Amino acid sequence: VVQRIARRVLLLVPVLLGASVCTFLLMHAAPGTPFDGDKITPEVRANLLRQYGFDRPYPEQYVRYLGSLLRGDLGMSVKMTGEPVARIIGQRFPVSLQLGLVAALIMVAVGIPLGVLGALRQNSWVDHAALSLALLGYSLPIFVLGLLLLLWLSSGLHLLPVGGWGQPSQFIMPAFALGIGPASMIARLTRASMLEVIHQDFVRTAHAKGLPGHLVVTRHAVRNALIPVVTVIGAQVGWLVTGSFIVEYMFSIPGLGQMFVLSAENLDYPLIMGLALFYVTIVAITNIAVDAAYVLANPRLRVG
Amino acid sequence: MRQIARLCGLLLAAGLVGCTAPAPSAGQTGASASGAATPAAAAPTTNPKPAAAAAGGGQRKVLRVMQPSQTDTLDPAVVINPWSIQPVEDLFEPLTTLDANNIIQPSVAKSWAVSQDGLTWTFNLRSDVKFSNGDPVTARDFVYELNRQAWPETKSSYVFELEVIQGTKEVESGATREISGVKALDDYTLQFTLTEPAAYFLAMTATFTFAPVSQKAVEQFGDQWATPGNIVTNGAFLLKSWDRGTQIQMDANPNFFGGKPQIDGIEINFVPDPQTALLKYENGELDVVDIPDADFQRISQDATLSKQMHRSPLLQARWIAFNVSKPPFDNQALREAIAYSVDRQKLSDLAFSGTVEAACTEAPPNMIWGGKPPFCWPAPDAARAKQKLAEAGYPNGQGLPSVQFGVRNIPSNVRAVENVTSQIKAALGWEIAVNPMTPQAMNALRKNGNPDKQIIVGTWGLDYNDPQEWFGPLYGSKQAFNYSDISDPDIDGLLKKAQGLNDQQQRYQIYTDIEQIMLNKMYVVPLWQEAANYLVKPNVHNFAYSVAYLPSLKNVAMD
Numbered sequence: 119v120v121q122r123i124a125r126r127v128l129l130l131v132p133v134l135l136g137a138s139v140c141t142f143l144l145m146h147a148a149p150g151t152p153f154d155g156d157k158i159t160p161e162v163r164a165n166l167l168r169q170y171g172f173d174r175p176y177p178e179q180y181v182r183y184l185g186s187l188l189r190g191d192l193g194m195s196v197k198m199t200g201e202p203v204a205r206i207i208g209q210r211f212p213v214s215l216q217l218g219l220v221a222a223l224i225m226v227a228v229g230i231p232l233g234v235l236g237a238l239r240q241n242s243w244v245d246h247a248a249l250s251l252a253l254l255g256y257s258l259p260i261f262v263l264g265l266l267l268l269l270w271l272s273s274g275l276h277l278l279p280v281g282g283w284g285q286p287s288q289f290i291m292p293a294f295a296l297g298i299g300p301a302s303m304i305a306r307l308t309r310a311s312m313l314e315v316i317h318q319d320f321v322r323t324a325h326a327k328g329l330p331g332h333l334v335v336t337r338h339a340v341r342n343a344l345i346p347v348v349t350v351i352g353a354q355v356g357w358l359v360t361g362s363f364i365v366e367y368m369f370s371i372p373g374l375g376q377m378f379v380l381s382a383e384n385l386d387y388p389l390i391m392g393l394a395l396f397y398v399t400i401v402a403i404t405n406i407a408v409d410a411a412y413v414l415a416n417p418r419l420r421v422g
Numbered sequence: 423m424r425q426i427a428r429l430c431g432l433l434l435a436a437g438l439v440g441c442t443a444p445a446p447s448a449g450q451t452g453a454s455a456s457g458a459a460t461p462a463a464a465a466p467t468t469n470p471k472p473a474a475a476a477a478g479g480g481q482r483k484v485l486r487v488m489q490p491s492q493t494d495t496l497d498p499a500v501v502i503n504p505w506s507i508q509p510v511e512d513l514f515e516p517l518t519t520l521d522a523n524n525i526i527q528p529s530v531a532k533s534w535a536v537s538q539d540g541l542t543w544t545f546n547l548r549s550d551v552k553f554s555n556g557d558p559v560t561a562r563d564f565v566y567e568l569n570r571q572a573w574p575e576t577k578s579s580y581v582f583e584l585e586v587i588q589g590t591k592e593v594e595s596g597a598t599r600e601i602s603g604v605k606a607l608d609d610y611t612l613q614f615t616l617t618e619p620a621a622y623f624l625a626m627t628a629t630f631t632f633a634p635v636s637q638k639a640v641e642q643f644g645d646q647w648a649t650p651g652n653i654v655t656n657g658a659f660l661l662k663s664w665d666r667g668t669q670i671q672m673d674a675n676p677n678f679f680g681g682k683p684q685i686d687g688i689e690i691n692f693v694p695d696p697q698t699a700l701l702k703y704e705n706g707e708l709d710v711v712d713i714p715d716a717d718f719q720r721i722s723q724d725a726t727l728s729k730q731m732h733r734s735p736l737l738q739a740r741w742i743a744f745n746v747s748k749p750p751f752d753n754q755a756l757r758e759a760i761a762y763s764v765d766r767q768k769l770s771d772l773a774f775s776g777t778v779e780a781a782c783t784e785a786p787p788n789m790i791w792g793g794k795p796p797f798c799w800p801a802p803d804a805a806r807a808k809q810k811l812a813e814a815g816y817p818n819g820q821g822l823p824s825v826q827f828g829v830r831n832i833p834s835n836v837r838a839v840e841n842v843t844s845q846i847k848a849a850l851g852w853e854i855a856v857n858p859m860t861p862q863a864m865n866a867l868r869k870n871g872n873p874d875k876q877i878i879v880g881t882w883g884l885d886y887n888d889p890q891e892w893f894g895p896l897y898g899s900k901q902a903f904n905y906s907d908i909s910d911p912d913i914d915g916l917l918k919k920a921q922g923l924n925d926q927q928q929r930y931q932i933y934t935d936i937e938q939i940m941l942n943k944m945y946v947v948p949l950w951q952e953a954a955n956y957l958v959k960p961n962v963h964n965f966a967y968s969v970a971y972l973p974s975l976k977n978v979a980m981d
Binding site: 149150153154155157158159161162165166168169170194197198199200201206209210213265268269272273276279280281282283284367368369370371372373376380 | 491492494495497500502574575577578579581582594645646648649665666667668691692693694695697698701702704705707860861862863865885895902903
């Protein structure tokens, strides 16, 4: 098991290399430079490019970047003067992480019970209600949901502050807006998976040997039905904790999602590179963790 | 390239691993499910960091404003966008300042004089100005800051504005370290030597480029000098905190040489979504807010909010720039035909719902005419338009070429050009294609001398209030921003004459004459002037935009 995970972790190196080459090429393929103000003169622009080393041939720039990366240096932001990229990520990621984890909690706490309930009462009004709710949650775009929340809870009822970051009360709306879509997806997935499992032989056996209904559900059906769900939850968590631009934009949250867009708008080369590599690492680690959990949980996967 | 593609494929695969892993159908996965849920369950106990600031509790009068983007830097030498310039102007006080009527007034400099030849400017500084660390502000602090801006390693974007000072270019190129044209004659006398007579130089001294910076602070803290705890300033407000993602807080400077501000502090909130910002204002979380275009009509009709609406026309204009050096628009009668077809009021009403000012002249009227332009471009007149079209050699529109109207791909601007072209079509029957372009493509097309350019939206805005900054770069022959490719000896002569004059009234008259030539030759057709539309709570007084584009906060008072 350890060997298997170690191999996956080692694979991260070529993945990161590939990601860095792709990002590097894409950002330099974008027209313009970080210094394209309306009035800036060609001489001043040339000096700025030279000072940052952006006038060098691309291969040389890339190798230099890789060199400092190996020394653990992600470079300095071009637009946020005096701010190292590592510090920007260090300040922004915890914000997105906290928000993403609360949203993930909502996803699991709402999605799974709703799905299980729907499957157990298949085609009853409970099932229909759960399914409709999930469909609504899944198809409502974040920017509509977010705006509705702001209008009802802040503007209408004056219960919560309009966006911002720092107080627990400022968590509620964005986490809900972020988590409700994935929760709906998990609910539908759990329901489908449950329906498949409760019609299988081992469940019938459990019923036949006289096990009480609620134990059959919790011990046998739900555990097995959640296997495919866990995979999706893992991928979703990776996505949630790296920050959503729309939610951060609407609720004025200083997370990574806003940084992504801002860095691309500004063509802040070192920041774009640093964020892309960080994102790839987080997603890869999440996936490795999900796979590891799988292997641990399923003896059949431990061989080979 | 193939290797790159493969690497990219690998990357993609990494993202998909989670989905492609085999899904086991049985086993003790209860453990893994609860395992996945654990970090989430732990989340509520990880307390968010304590609130940076709840808005002014108790008796403190703190003005809460917003800006749509974060502040990137507080170092006056490297700021480039308004979201950094606003706080820098609150923190630093330059040589001179603008009053409410946009007249230059003494600030750190108590008086100044210019030599007969217009080349030497001498400023006498107040001796009671202090930095926030208690050090006196002397002429040497200005010299240091101007030199520092020109040093290549400072990476200043605005340094070209200093090039009118003798010796700046030598420092920019790295040949020397000190601008020869800036000298501290003694602690309180600062002297500039210019490369040519430049009356607009005085207006420049009211900008953050001419603010003093403490050499001690910069040398002690390096690139971290402009952060809370390290920064040393001389302005009306002191930096209290700066959370890069959310807000800046400032306290009134009790020792400000211009007198302590009437409010106790400022809070600049970064609110990217204009709708959210408006909700914050309506919810009482902001004292001032920009009005999103989409809400302009609703707010204008709202009984309460409409009383809190304010508008400041900005020194930013948009106009039709013809390429007057190439057919078809080298034909003055054709340009006049277009001028008579455009209804600017209709444009402002229909394309902008009234959020901008319908232009009457090409230059903003509040630049030198106190808001009242001396004359106007002609009012729309379909009959005259047709007549001019025939004069131009296209009777009833026969033989009109197909042309492309270039515009930046900003939705409101594209909408405006569509409105203009439909007006031209209605008047002349001439169908002009609209060509929305990226900023980079537009920068390349509009460049002076580019033969591909036919007709575009000209755009310009001022960083400091002086007409030279407007007419010089836009209409001097061969100037980079002379989008219309105008090469008019009369204009060139007037520009040169105005530059050497120190009498403001005489200078303004010359610039008015240039504007008159622009009209007589119909080099351009004005379209609209940008305006700031914002809401201010009734308990806030003296909140006003400086003429350029930013509010000046040091005179604000609150009930």
